[in-house]
Amino acid sequence: MEPYLAxxxxxxxxxxxxxxxxTFYLLVIGVGAFAGAAxxxxxxxxxxxxxxxxxxxxxxxxxxHAWHARNRxxxxxxxxxxxxxxxxxxxxxxxxxxxxxxxxxGASWDARLVGGERPEPGATLYITGQDGNAFLxxxxxxxxxx
Numbered sequence: 001m002e003p004y005l006a007x008x009x010x011x012x013x014x015x016x017x018x019x020x021x022x023t024f025y026l027l028v029i030g031v032g033a034f035a036g037a038a039x040x041x042x043x044x045x046x047x048x049x050x051x052x053x054x055x056x057x058x059x060x061x062x063x064x065h066a067w068h069a070r071n072r073x074x075x076x077x078x079x080x081x082x083x084x085x086x087x088x089x090x091x092x093x094x095x096x097x098x099x100x101x102x103x104x105x106g107a108s109w110d111a112r113l114v115g116g117e118r119p120e121p122g123a124t125l126y127i128t129g130q131d132g133n134a135f136l137x138x139x140x141x142x143x144x145x146x
Contacts, residue, residue: 036052084141086126097112
């Protein structure tokens, strides 16, 4: 197989996987693979192909990281679509720390209770925000408006 075809296949695989993650990191690494393919098609040696791919991938990764840092909301995200939605407390992971598992839209999610009260499993709680992959939940429904 020609080297440029291997680079193109690697680029497409990375871009397709990126479509499943949505972080844009694999997208720019895939674009780096396409840069390696361009150098391979032009007849450059393996070292220059790798340097081109790495340069484009590193520059793109730095750009995506800078964009994510600029657009971060201080660590706690607010997903307005989920705020105020009811969840069912499945079980406590660490009741003292307020960490639990909740049922929401047919799936089990990590959650952190934002109140001093510790309800029993099966209780209905409401999403008040999001911190990374964990929902912030409380006993009272949160307002959907800001």
